[in-house]
Ligand SMILES: CC(C)[C@H](C(=O)O)[C@@H](O)C(=O)O
């Protein structure tokens with residue numbers, strides 16, 4: 001694609017969300033301007049603060065409007081942990097997860113890369129460069145389940161994980177396709193099929209079947225518990241991981257930690273069929289404890305903007321952003337810089 | 351308790367199971383003999399090899415017989431990953447999980463401690479000394495779920511997590527009780543209540559309620575994804591973690607990795623009501639790749655034997671085993687020793 005403008009929905013959200021998104025927009029705008037492309041952002045007020053002010057999470061009209069945009073840049077949402085005015089999880093489920101589900105973001109793409117000098121907590125991290133393709137629209141995240149006899153000694157609470165051939169196959173095929181374009185061409189399925197037999201076997205059978213379509217791609221399997229061990233003892237072994245919504249949530253936070261922290265972890269919630277706009281967001285949350293102080297690291301938001309450009313087909317601009325980030329990150333020596341100073345430095349390095 | 355003999359069921363299992371159990375028995379026998387207690391072991395042939403030979407996983411008569419013992423020492427079960435003769439997961443579910451569920455092992459106790467010189471993969475691990483109290487009899491492990499239209503493009507697979515007030519409350523109370531006996535007296539609930547609302551809220555409400563009974567114990571909450579980050583960036587923060595069956599499975603493998611590997615990780619599957627024998631096992635698996643070579647580290651099995659003695663009330667003997675293990679581990683310099691050499695050294699150090 002190479003339109004002369006990008007019609008971008010921007011959801012800055014709460015806490016540090018607006019601060020990091022401002023820097024991502026700064027970098028994004030400059031990166032596409034160099035190619036004669038104009039960035040046309042439309043801001044949407046959504047999140048915990050907005051809920052407190054209006055009682056709205058994601059009104060239908062806003063969702064309909066978002067669907068008309070080319071892509072969505074999302075900051076972070078969520079109230080301070082101690083804030084009891086907001087029912088727990090409501091913003092996460094009725095805004096963030098509702099967007100992922102309504103816009104059919106079935107590929108939750110989370111790259112993990114250790115940049116030269118960035119501090120990993122591991123003594124010998126080695127070379128880390130893998131992507132996690134996390135399923136984004138089913139599994140234990142569907143919100144099915146219930147509570148019987150709540151608050152009594154006879155309470156029963158259920159959670160139902162829903163997994164479909166349709167949902168698993170499309171994300172597994174995406175993982176193999178991405179692997180086929182990488183150097184090592186290797187897919188690792190992470191699940192727990194020895195316990196979660198029904199879902200696990202669907203995933204395993206699907207991987208075996210889809211692998212036939214990609215003779216150049218090798219694949220193996222790890223139980224999720226074993227995968228967390230390798231994540232800290234031998235993260236270099238991973239190339240492309242494909243996994244379900246919940247396991248993906250867990251191992252991508254761990255992966256972010258071993259590659260220098262969630263200040264750097266970018267993600268895309270991607271609808272590969274392009275029936276609705278995809279959404280790009282840093283993996284980190286709204287970090288209310290440091291909000292408004294200009295302390296937040298905007299790098300994850302900026303790298304998410306690069307994933308956004310990749311998705312829209314502006315791959316040159318995406319590579320230039322990544323290059324500028326790598327150059328900046330490799331120079332870091334622990335000296336504190338403000339959010340906007342980091343954004344300025346990366347923008348200058350484009 | 352201070353009987354003059356211990357009627358011990360021993361299930362060595364497959365792969366390295368029999369090798370590490372032999373060393374655990376050696377140490378156990380010597381430790382209790384010093385207190386005038388006789389160890390009376392009864393061996394049970396169960397596991398993947400036994401299934402291949404007989405088609406039996408856990409016959410009712412064997413289960414009934416196991417129920418008459420004081421405790422069970424369990425090695426490891428499971429076939430080689432490539433062995434297609436054994437339906438995947440059958441030994442795990444119909445033997446190991448069946449034992450945990452049938453004997454109501456609701457406290458799956460997994461201590462994590464970093465011993466002085468033992469190699470953690472972390473650059474700055476700090477002091478690590480926490481226990482995970484993993485629920486052992488419900489959650490996503492119940493085996494509820496199913497498959498509709500298997501093998502077709504319309505397949506749907508479900509997994510149902512079952513959580514009861516009874517099941518959650520007893521394990522949460524156990525965690526608080528254990529915390530009240532420790533120095534830091536702190537409980538961290540690990541769950542994902544912003545997404546798994548029904549189960550998550552049952553866990554949260556239960557923790558709040560049980561906390562009232564333990565005014566001296568503080569508590570906090572972490573989402574499971576955040577918990578994996580702290581496990582590698584700040585494991586010292588943990589004292590007692592209480593969590594569900596699946597999250598406990600995942601974070602205890604990670605915890606074992608950061609404290610020097612699953613060669614050291616012990617566990618107890620404990621029925622605190624003593625309506626059936628408890629079972630003690632190393633966290634590691636049967637490791638078919640190194641089986642029969644005398645290479646396996648028996649330390650996790652030996653530490654599991656110490657947990658067994660604790661449960662039976664032989665706390666002095668348990669402490670002596672732990673002391674001998676710590677002394678041995680602190681002397682380790684990476685020189686390879688055989689399984690029996692490690693067992694001999696620990697036995698000699700009692
Ligand atoms: C905020 C929460 C609902 C979300 C998730 O669990 O997916 C977050 O942890 C993430 O990984 O994007």
Ligand SMILES: CC(C)[C@H](C(=O)O)[C@@H](O)C(=O)O
Pocket residue numbers: 194195225442443446447599633
């Ligand atoms: C073998 C498997 C069923 C088991 C589990 O998932 O509980 C193991 O991983 C463990 O942690 O003891």
